[in-house]
Amino acid sequence: YLVNSLSWCGQAAPPGINYDTCSDPKGCNENNSYDFWGKMSTWFAKSASGSIQVILNAGRDPAFAPDSFFATFELPNLQHDKVDKVEIIVVHGIDGKDIPTEKCGSGSIKQLQDLIEQYKFKWSCADNPSAIYHHLCTSTPTNFQCRNIHGIARIILLAALVAGSVLILIMAAFIIALLYGRGRAARYQKMPENVKA
Numbered sequence: 001y002l003v004n005s006l007s008w009c010g011q012a013a014p015p016g017i018n019y020d021t022c023s024d025p026k027g028c029n030e031n032n033s034y035d036f037w038g039k040m041s042t043w044f045a046k047s048a049s050g051s052i053q054v055i056l057n058a059g060r061d062p063a064f065a066p067d068s069f070f071a072t073f074e075l076p077n078l079q080h081d082k083v084d085k086v087e088i089i090v091v092h093g094i095d096g097k098d099i100p101t102e103k104c105g106s107g108s109i110k111q112l113q114d115l116i117e118q119y120k121f122k123w124s125c126a127d128n129p130s131a132i133y134h135h136l137c138t139s140t141p142t143n144f145q146c147r148n149i150h151g152i153a154r155i156i157l158l159a160a161l162v163a164g165s166v167l168i169l170i171m172a173a174f175i176i177a178l179l180y181g182r183g184r185a186a187r188y189q190k191m192p193e194n195v196k197a
Contacts, residue, residue, distance in 0.1 A: 041073035048074075049082040054112070058092045058127075062108035066115075075119055086116050088125040094136050094143050103127050 009032065011018045054070060056063040065071070078086075090103055101107035104125035116123045137146035 037069060038073050041069045042077050045074040045077035046079060048078060051085045051087055052078070052083055053087045053089055055089045055091060055132075056102075056109065056112075058090050058102040061102070062111075063090065063102040064108040064112040066108075066111060071112075071115065075115065078119070078121065080120070083121065085122045085124065088112060088116075088123060089129060089132060090125065090127045091132055091136070092128045094133070094140060094146060 009018045009021075010016060075086075088104065088109065090109060092103070102109060104127050105113070109125065113123060113125065137143065140146060
């Protein structure tokens with residue numbers, strides 16, 4: 001985050017970098033920010049390991065851009081001896097403004113899946129997994145869909161509590177019946193033979 005939205009240009013005068021203005025009539029510095037982020041993305045990709053996640057916004061058209069930093073610098077530099085799998089997470093949001101074709105297996109997401117296969121990596125894709133959906137709801141808890149999710153969660157929790165209580169009552173009744181049966185059997189064994197008959 002230290003260099004997010006930061007622009008800079010090289011200059012002959014000390015300290016060698018100008019963070020305020022870019023007076024560059026020859027256009028020498030116009031790509032320095034792109035080059036910086038390209039190098040950082042390459043380094044980041046080479047150091048990645050395990051299962052990596054790519055989060056895409058389904059409300060953007062396209063959700064995956066073939067000229068993105070991920071496609072240009074990161075995916076080509078992932079190391080096969082370090083990376084096991086690429087997980088694609090498609091975030092559809094809760095505002096209903098999604099692009100219908102932008103989902104796993106279609107639209108630009110399909111292009112990404114094909115590209116990952118070209119680089120010979122395993123992949124998986126998930127449309128709006130619950131963890132992401134709940135995260136979105138933390139910032140908009142009053143949204144209708146978020147209220148529905150929380151309402152459903154409460155119903156499920158209540159049903160689980162009721163089912164658990166019923167199960168405990170059944171087990172308690174079974175134990176009482178078992179103890180009662182054993183008590184009767186013990187009393188029957190102690191009775192005289194003539195009474196038993």
